[in-house]
Amino acid sequence: MTVRNEGGPVIEAERLVVSYGERPVLHDVDLTVRPAEVVAILGANGSGKSTLVRAVLGLVPLVLGRVRLFGTPLRRFTGWQRVGYVPQRLGAGSGVPATVRELVSSGRLSRRGFLRPPRAADRRAVDAALAAVGLADRAGDPVGTLSGGQQQRTLIARALAGEPELLVLDEPTAGVDAASQEAFAGALRDFVAVGGTVVLVAHELGVLQPLVTRAVVVHQGRIVHDGAVPRPAGHHADPDHDHVHPHAPEEARRWP
Amino acid sequence: MSIFQYDFMVRALIGALVTGATAPALGTYLVQRRLALIGDGIGHIALTGVGLGLLTSTSPVLAAVLVSAAGAIAVELVRERGRTSGDIALALLFYGGISGGVFLVGLSSDRTNANLMAYLFGSPLTTSEQDLAVMAVLGAVVLAVTLLLRPWLFAICHDEEYARVSGLPVRALNLLLAVTTAVTVTVAMRAVGLLLVSALMVVPVATAQQVTRGFRATMAVAMAIGLLAAAGGIWAAGTYDTAPGATIVLVAIGSFLVVALGLAAWRTATRARTRRQPATGQPSTGEPPDVVLTRW
Ligand SMILES: Nc1ncnc2c1ncn2[C@@H]1O[C@H](COP(=O)(O)OP(=O)(O)O)[C@@H](O)[C@H]1O
Ligand SMILES: [Mg+2]
Numbered sequence: 001m002t003v004r005n006e007g008g009p010v011i012e013a014e015r016l017v018v019s020y021g022e023r024p025v026l027h028d029v030d031l032t033v034r035p036a037e038v039v040a041i042l043g044a045n046g047s048g049k050s051t052l053v054r055a056v057l058g059l060v061p062l063v064l065g066r067v068r069l070f071g072t073p074l075r076r077f078t079g080w081q082r083v084g085y086v087p088q089r090l091g092a093g094s095g096v097p098a099t100v101r102e103l104v105s106s107g108r109l110s111r112r113g114f115l116r117p118p119r120a121a122d123r124r125a126v127d128a129a130l131a132a133v134g135l136a137d138r139a140g141d142p143v144g145t146l147s148g149g150q151q152q153r154t155l156i157a158r159a160l161a162g163e164p165e166l167l168v169l170d171e172p173t174a175g176v177d178a179a180s181q182e183a184f185a186g187a188l189r190d191f192v193a194v195g196g197t198v199v200l201v202a203h204e205l206g207v208l209q210p211l212v213t214r215a216v217v218v219h220q221g222r223i224v225h226d227g228a229v230p231r232p233a234g235h236h237a238d239p240d241h242d243h244v245h246p247h248a249p250e251e252a253r254r255w256p
Numbered sequence: 257m258s259i260f261q262y263d264f265m266v267r268a269l270i271g272a273l274v275t276g277a278t279a280p281a282l283g284t285y286l287v288q289r290r291l292a293l294i295g296d297g298i299g300h301i302a303l304t305g306v307g308l309g310l311l312t313s314t315s316p317v318l319a320a321v322l323v324s325a326a327g328a329i330a331v332e333l334v335r336e337r338g339r340t341s342g343d344i345a346l347a348l349l350f351y352g353g354i355s356g357g358v359f360l361v362g363l364s365s366d367r368t369n370a371n372l373m374a375y376l377f378g379s380p381l382t383t384s385e386q387d388l389a390v391m392a393v394l395g396a397v398v399l400a401v402t403l404l405l406r407p408w409l410f411a412i413c414h415d416e417e418y419a420r421v422s423g424l425p426v427r428a429l430n431l432l433l434a435v436t437t438a439v440t441v442t443v444a445m446r447a448v449g450l451l452l453v454s455a456l457m458v459v460p461v462a463t464a465q466q467v468t469r470g471f472r473a474t475m476a477v478a479m480a481i482g483l484l485a486a487a488g489g490i491w492a493a494g495t496y497d498t499a500p501g502a503t504i505v506l507v508a509i510g511s512f513l514v515v516a517l518g519l520a521a522w523r524t525a526t527r528a529r530t531r532r533q534p535a536t537g538q539p540s541t542g543e544p545p546d547v548v549l550t551r552w
Contacts, residue, residue: 057421080423087417094414096288096461099470106411110422115404142469162422 008071009034010166010197011056016065018048018055025051026221029065033166038198038211040229043218049201050088052218053168056199057085069166081110084159086152088170088201097142100154104129104139107158129160132190134183149180156187167191170201173208181207205229259494267388268380268447269490272504274395275447275456276486280464280478281402282440283457285433288471289413294331296454297346298441301327301353303450306375307360316375317390317442324438327353332434336427378449378501380490387446394443401436402475409433410471447486448501455505456482463512466519481511 011033018026025048033039041049054060056067058074067074070082084107107129108122130136133153138146143154152172159167167188173181185207192198192211205212209229217225259265279295286294305323309316327349334342334349361372374382383391402409411419412429420426444453464477489504 059417059420078423080421083421085418085421087415094288095290095292096284096471096474097465097469098410098414102410102471103414106407106414106418107422109407109411109419109424112407114408140469158418 007035009068010037010070011199012068012071013052013056014066016052016055016067017063018051018060019063024063024221026055029218029221029223031056031216031223033197033199035165035197036192036195038192038200038213040205040208040212040215041199041201041218042203042205042215042230045203047218048221049218050170051221053170053199053201057083057168081162082165083110084162084164084167086155086159086167086169086172088174094143097144099140100135100143100146100157101126101130101139103143103154104157104161107161110162125163126161129157132160132187133157134186147177147180149176152176153180153183153187156184160187160191164196166197166199168199171203172200173206174203185211259491264381264383265490265494267383267385268494268500269487271383271388271391272380272447272486272490272500273483274391275444276482276484276504277479278395278398278402278440279444279448279453279456280460280482281475282398282437283461284471284475284478285402285409285413286437286457287461287465288410291335292458293454295437295441295457296451297331297350297353298324298328298437299445299450299453300350300357302438302441302445303357303375304353304360305357306445306450307357307364310364310366310371311360313365317387317445320445321394321439321442323353324441325435328434328438329431332430336430374449375445376449376451377499378445378447378452378504380447380500381494383446391443391446394439398436398440398443401432405429405432406472406475448504452501452505456485456508459505459508459512460485463508463515466515481508485511 009032011031013029013031016026016029016031017024029048029052031052041052043049051060055062056069058067058077069077070079072079105118105122105126108118108126111125112118112122127136130139133156135150135153135157138150143151146154156169156172159169172184176184188198188200188208188211198211200208200212202208212229214227215225215229216223217230260269283292283295286292302320302324304327305320306316308314308323309319312319330349331346334345357375358372361367361375373379408424408429411422411424412426412433416426419429440457441450441453444456448456460478460481461474463481464474468474468477485504485508488507490500492498492507493500493503
């Protein structure tokens with residue numbers, strides 16, 4: 001069982017270094033996320049935003065550094081039902097059709113014991129997730145027949161179906177139509193209202209701006225801003241911007 | 257149906273039905289993962305097992321299970337690494353497997369061409385009671401894995417990274433799927449042969465997904481088509497004295513074409529009908545119309 005760390009950081013990532021082959025993509029990146037924060041990770045394309053959140057989730061190997069989720073080192077972390085992940089896009093696409101409900105139900109497996117048949121609570125969670133993103137009426141449709149924005153909403157519903165405490169979303173609104181953006185913002189507002197923690201990779205915040213409590217700007221694999229949400233007009237990549245590093249060296253000493 | 261008064265025809269039918277149900281059930285996952293032709297490669301590797309079994313006068317089926325399971329695990333490890341050099345590694349495995357098999361069969365005392373042909377293209381009419389028992393046991397294993405573990409196998413085949421973040425034992429499930437692929441190949445070896453097994457894994461799934469909307473439905477319809485092709489193929493082969501394995505596969509391909517043509521005709525008909533009536537078009541709320549694909 002996961003050790004509860006009530007009030008402690010949800011994510012503690014320290015001095016992360018990641019490279020793809022020989023090419024370093026993240027240099028010495030620190031990120032701490034506390035409960036009920038809504039952290040936006042901003043930055044230009046290719047700056048390393050996806051790599052950062054994927055490293056935090058253990059999807060890319062670290063060259064250096066360490067990650068704790070809910071107080072537990074990633075290597076020993078087993079409380080994955082507390083985490084919901086929305087990838088930037090749905091892989092290569094499936095060779096076999098799947099209905100919206102089938103896809104969203106797969107997000108429930110983190111809470112469903114191995115080989116255990118679904119219970120009423122599982123079905124209710126899937127229904128609620130579908131309703132939260134406004135796709136309840138499309139549950140029986142093949143995912144492939146939905147628009148891009150609706151497919152993105154399906155992925156968000158999949159993450160919500162596991163009733164997570166932390167949502168990690170990688171550009172959930174990129175290239176998404178207005179109706180889907182609004183549906184998404186509503187779902188996120190509900191999630192935040194009940195105390196959920198959010199890490200949100202975004203290119204532009206748009207309708208999500210009012211929800212965000214803190215912004216982290218990544219520039220060429222380094223964090224160049226960590227603090228208040230920058231004003232929308234392209235000033236966020238400005239390296240002269242205020243540097244706020246919430247985890248000062250004394251915090252680092254807590255690591256063995 | 258007088259051909260089924262012969263016991264060997266009944267055994268052939270039962271063996272073919274086991275194959276017709278298991279191959280598409282497993283194949284649904286392979287197609288979902290866009291690895292439709294992996295079954296063919298595992299079939300190549302299994303021939304080395306057959307050769308080893310014949311050479312050592314042990315059970316060719318058992319040896320085929322073991323060797324193809326080892327091969328399937330190797331294939332899975334190559335896939336997991338996901339590098340471009342993987343293609344070369346797979347080519348070495350597959351062609352090494354089939355040439356090793358032909359080589360070993362040639363060294364054995366059983367080295368008739370007929371024997372080799374039987375393993376490559378199937379010989380359901382020679383199914384013994386013992387063969388049938390082995391097929392039933394292995395087939396039950398395949399059905400248990402593919403049906404009972406469907407939500408978990410669906411998750412790893414659909415989005416492996418998401419499955420990892422869900423805390424699923426992704427690696428163990430991948431290896432289980434690989435070994436089950438090998439078992440399915442061996443089950444199908446008697447009915448359709450190692451070179452045609454992949455057809456029964458893929459063609460019924462391709463047929464089914466033309467008309468289905470979900471994963472579970474695709475698997476169910478593919479299994480039904482597999483059973484029909486197996487029964488129809490054995491019946492036709494017995495009645496017209498054709499090669500049974502090839503006949504089963506041709507029936508499966510025929511059903512694919514029938515469904516494809518039928519669907520095309522039906523679509524043309526509905527389109528003509530809707531064109532005559534003024535469109536009552538339901539506006540798709542806020543979506544650009546070109547990305548909402550037509551549903552039929
Ligand atoms: N799997 C990969 N292999 C090699 N390079 C990669 C891979 N994924 C991302 N990169 C490279 O790493 C850099 C950072 O990528 P990414 O984290 O996706 O940026 P962002 O999400 O900010 O657009 C980019 O230059 C990208 O080309
Ligand atoms: Mg990205």
